Amino acid sequence: MTPISKNPILAANLLYFLLILLMSLASALVLPSILPQPEKTPPEEPYVSIGCDRVIWNGDDLKLPVTVRNIENPQYQWTIDGENATGAINFDMGEHLVILNVKSGSNTYQAKKTVIVVDSINGISLNDAAASVSQRRFQTLYNGRKTGVKGVFVSVDSNPPQEVNSCGQVTTKPLPAGQHSWNAEYQGKTLASGTFDIKEATMAELSRIEVASKYTAGDTVNGKIIVMNTGSTTLTQLGINTLVINHKFEWMGDAARMEYSGNYNPGIKPGDEYTIPIRVTIPAEVKGIRPAGKYSITIDLVLNNQVVDRKVVYTRVE
Numbered sequence: 001m002t003p004i005s006k007n008p009i010l011a012a013n014l015l016y017f018l019l020i021l022l023m024s025l026a027s028a029l030v031l032p033s034i035l036p037q038p039e040k041t042p043p044e045e046p047y048v049s050i051g052c053d054r055v056i057w058n059g060d061d062l063k064l065p066v067t068v069r070n071i072e073n074p075q076y077q078w079t080i081d082g083e084n085a086t087g088a089i090n091f092d093m094g095e096h097l098v099i100l101n102v103k104s105g106s107n108t109y110q111a112k113k114t115v116i117v118v119d120s121i122n123g124i125s126l127n128d129a130a131a132s133v134s135q136r137r138f139q140t141l142y143n144g145r146k147t148g149v150k151g152v153f154v155s156v157d158s159n160p161p162q163e164v165n166s167c168g169q170v171t172t173k174p175l176p177a178g179q180h181s182w183n184a185e186y187q188g189k190t191l192a193s194g195t196f197d198i199k200e201a202t203m204a205e206l207s208r209i210e211v212a213s214k215y216t217a218g219d220t221v222n223g224k225i226i227v228m229n230t231g232s233t234t235l236t237q238l239g240i241n242t243l244v245i246n247h248k249f250e251w252m253g254d255a256a257r258m259e260y261s262g263n264y265n266p267g268i269k270p271g272d273e274y275t276i277p278i279r280v281t282i283p284a285e286v287k288g289i290r291p292a293g294k295y296s297i298t299i300d301l302v303l304n305n306q307v308v309d310r311k312v313v314y315t316r317v318e
Contacts, residue, residue: 044070048102048111052167055142055149057187058093058119062150065166068102075103091117116142124149126184126192131171133201134232134270138184140168152191156182174271177201177232203231204238206301206311207273214316215282217290223278225299229268239263239302240276246317248293282317292317 047069056062068074078085079099089098095116102109118124123143131137136156140149148168153161156172157180164170177200184191204227211223229235242260249256266274283291294316301309 046071046104046107046109048100048109050098050100050111050113052148053114053116053142053145054166055116055118055124055140055147056091057151058117060150062089062091062115064089064098064100064113066100071102071104071109073104077101077103091115093117093119114147116147121186121189121191124152124186124191126152126154128182128194128196132174132230133203134174134176134198134230135172136175136180136182136196136198137169137171138164138182140164149186152184152186154182154184156180161185174230175232176234176270198232200233201231202233202235202303204228204235204268204301204303204308205230206299206309209297209299209311209313211278211297211313211315213314214318216318217282217292218284220281221278225276225278227266227268227274227276227301229270229272229274232270234270235266235268235274235303237263237265237303238274241300241302241307243298243300245296245298246291246293247296249289249291 047067048071049065049067051065051067054062066076077100078089079101080089080091081096095114098113098115100111102111125141125144126138127141128136128138138154139146140152141147142149146168148166149164150166152164152168154164154170155161156175159173162170162172175198177198179195179197181193181195183193207226207228209223209225211221215221225240227235227238240260240262244258244260246256262276264274264276268274285291294314296312296314298310298312300307
């Protein structure tokens with residue numbers, strides 16, 4: 001038998017094979033460092049909260065909300081003004097420092113808040129500012145500092161009064177353009193009052209799109225497009241453009257796309273919603289092909305010939 005080393009053809013083939021093997025090994029080692037690595041989502045930080053600073057009237061109860069996230073096997077320890085507290089927590093007149101320590105293994109996480117018990121409206125005030133082009137936000141203060149004052153009610157025009165939340169805020173519903181008056185009460189007494197102006201603004205947004213996550217070819221889709229008037233004038237005209245794409249057959253171009261347009265005269269008042277029904281039957285076949293696959297549905301909201309909002313939802317046809 002002739003030795004391989006003396007056969008130039010076999011030797012060349014062997015050399016070529018070894019070269020390919022070495023290049024493959026090199027690629028396997030080098031490629032992972034060259035290719036972009038997938039981003040790693042950092043773990044969420046441990047979180048503890050017992051809410052905003054509060055002012056309560058003498059004799060009123062106060063529940064202390066606790067929010068704990070990303071802490072395993074939490075153990076709770078409350079202190080009021082430096083002393084351990086167990087069971088029901090009652091507050092005397094004056095200012096109190098509330099601390100919650102949450103222990104998990106060798107770690108301790110802490111949240112603080114101040115609770116102030118009062119028997120007069122002295123030091124309690126309210127400010128207001130624009131929350132949007134058609135809304136106003138009110139905030140309670142104690143001695144000039146943002147504090148949630150329990151039991152403050154704010155009314156605007158002839159609308160029913162609304163109580164501020166636990167952080168002392170309340171936001172009006174969208175209001176029509178013009179001047180509006182407001183009044184705030186606490187413990188049956190007027191705390192503050194005033195007026196503000198809302199300028200004219202024509203605005204709207206797609207509140208939500210309602211379609212099922214899955215359909216069968218031949219089904220009838222009964223969905224909804226909900227439009228909200230976020231401006232300060234009555235919305236009398238709007239347009240909806242819809243683009244539906246079957247991504248399984250996207251390579252077929254226009255054959256996998258469907259477009260619809262419609263104009264509406266809804267007469268939506270500020271803050272109100274208008275529902276546009278979606279009713280369409282999915283064909284069992286299109287040119288002999290079952291229209292199965294993943295679909296994207298892109299909805300454009302058009303005001304004054306401009307797209308002002310866009311939402312995309314997905315569904316699947318089987």
